[in-house]
Amino acid sequence: MSDYQHQPVLLEEVVEALNIQPDGKYLDGTFGRGGHSEAILARLSGKGCLLSLDRDPEAVAAGEEKLGKDPRFSIVHGNYADMERYVREWGVDEGLDGILLDLGVSSPQLDDPDRGFSFMGDGPLDMRMNPLQGVSAKEWLAEAPERELTRVFWEFGEERYARRIARSIVMTRQKQRLETTGQLARLIENTIGRREKNKHPATRCFQAIRIFVNDEMAHLAKGLVEAIEVLRPGGRLVVISFHSLEDRLVKRTIKEAARPGQVRRNIPQHPDLKPVLKAIGKAIKASESELSVNPRARSAVMRIAEKLA
């Protein structure tokens, strides 16, 4: 197992937002390296319990090693989009007191070049959070039609040069296979140049490929609906997003669930017409003091909602 560490973002804010009841039942849908899970457990009594999920087998192995001996703790290799099933299997019927989703990738995933998430170190183009499932970035880039490449870069990366980069990938792959993160990063840089001072030109496309390969937006949409379902009245939903696409979906879902009436198209459908959630406060961002020790917290946005009776 790797030694890469992850510094949890907004740690105190998460604990406060969850409004932890010592005897309560909690779900951490994105265990990572367990910084938040550990803080939740520290506030639970012997009667409280925590179920953590992660779709990355390395995160689950780290969780078993770190917290596996605690009888109040369980960890499952699974997707938070299927949390209703995992909560049922866990044996909790009366609803949860709180759910945390700390979205995106962990530092261990980003920092390990073998996972292929980052252009900072050269590694195989993989980018799957669960390497046992689905199609790797390399396989997708080798096969995807130019239009699909363009759409993904535009939709999930908001990359204005999406079309140009897609064209360049298609031209290049006719001559050589795209195998590594370094190769792709150089291709993008050669195609659009360095336009922003502090941002690598491949940043947006790497984000887009990661979101696509892991089907992140669909899982988030389903996960939010299931979260609302498995909370008990008064239970808290806390979600930390790292880019505007995620935050927009979280914000819209909470807003829609907080108003009576029919939900609109393109957002998760909830069968109940009564308001089911109330938003708690406004979006929360990391403080200057946190940013000074953890620059990765810069893009974090936390939203809180409470399930209504």
Ligand SMILES: C[S@@+](CC[C@H](N)C(=O)[O-])C[C@H]1O[C@@H](n2cnc3c(N)ncnc32)[C@H](O)[C@@H]1O
């Ligand atoms: C930002 S990290 C979480 C860090 C964690 N809160 C901590 O303190 O260490 C996100 C984690 O969520 C996992 N993940 C992302 N999407 C997931 C999904 N749909 N289901 C389960 N786990 C997911 C990733 O594999 C990663 O380990």
